[in-house]
Amino acid sequence: MNKPTDVELYERIQSRDKEALELLYDRYEKLLYSFAYRFTKDTQMAEEVMQDVFLKLWRGKGAGTYVRERGKFSSWLLTITRNGSIDLLRKKKVKEVEWHNRDSLHEDLPGVEKEIEDKEERDALRKAIHTLPDSQQRMICLFYFQGMSQREIAEKCDIPLGTVKGRVRLALKKLRENLEKEGGIDDERS
Incomplete structure (x- = not known):
């Protein structure tokens, strides 16, 4: 049996398929974590961003909708991760008097x-x-x-x-x- 594509898994997630979410998670967990870590420089924040990306995919809210014509699925996920990292940094930013x-x-x-x-x-x-x-x-x-x-x-x-x-x-x-x-x-x- 062929491995399902990212888009197929994404479509299954839209139908609330937990197994599809797990497969996509296994496929992208390390990439999204390391990408978030490059932005946040903090292991807990990177983990939080990565978890939030998958939660948004599951809920279908906050991530927007993937459109195949706009680019690769992985690029779309990385964009969500980047935006999530920036948002989290803004939220958790400790105001320091410079x-x-x-x-x-x-x-x-x-x-x-x-x-x-x-x-x-x-x-x-x-x-x-x-x-x-x-x-x-x-x-x-x-x-x-x-x-x-x-x-x-x-x-x-x-x-x-x-x-x-x-x-x-x-x-x-x-x-x-x-x-x-x-x-x-x-x-x-x-």
Whole structure:
């Protein structure tokens, strides 16, 4: 008996044939996993993406429909895997504050990250933040502690981007002044 083609298995899956899903899984499991791993660089995420691709095939939702005229079945599966990997990375992305990439702030205030590394400095910073007006406190908290970009803050707070940039700069200037007065940080630029 001839081995069923990918398209034949796909059509059988559409009719809820579990054996067809198992055969297709055995055929593509390693390829889809390794392809997802190249995107995610994480074994658990790659496994999750691969499982999700087969679940979408079984449910008939989220994967679209394979059309033979548009290309090979394996290419279609890899496209679903790529899209799933990208989606999962977006969902699970841990927002990290990338100090050196935050708009133009690092040019204005070099070394801020280094200056607040130890606990005493962080405590002094928290106290200094509480001396700021509420609008500036909110900008600092969203920007540094929640890792939002200035553009995201503008959208979330429904205010112009220029206003966000101005408030962040002013808040940072006031924080620096307050910390220097209180001896919370040493200003090596002096």
